[in-house]
Amino acid sequence: MLRSFLEPGQFVRHPAHPEWGRGQVQSAVANRVTVNFEHQGKVLIDAAIVTLSPID
Numbered sequence: 290m291l292r293s294f295l296e297p298g299q300f301v302r303h304p305a306h307p308e309w310g311r312g313q314v315q316s317a318v319a320n321r322v323t324v325n326f327e328h329q330g331k332v333l334i335d336a337a338i339v340t341l342s343p344i345d
Contacts, residue, residue: 295322301341303334311344 295301295317301324303309310327317323320337334341 295336295341295343300344302344303332303339304342305339312341 295314297314297316299314301312301314303312303324303326306326306329309329309332312324312326312329312332315323315325315331317336320335322334322336322341323331324334324341325331
């Protein structure tokens with residue numbers, strides 16, 4: 290099982306969907322990351338497939 294390096298509250302972008310805007314991590318359990326994006330809403334991401342880009 291993979292462990293996500295993302296933490297709740299962290300801001301990210303989806304590399305394949307820049308139009309979704311900035312997203313805030315809501316939860317990260319193993320490889321399941323729930324992110325609330327500005328223009329897409331809440332999305333469940335499989336971190337084993339998609340590498341989200343953290344925003345500093």
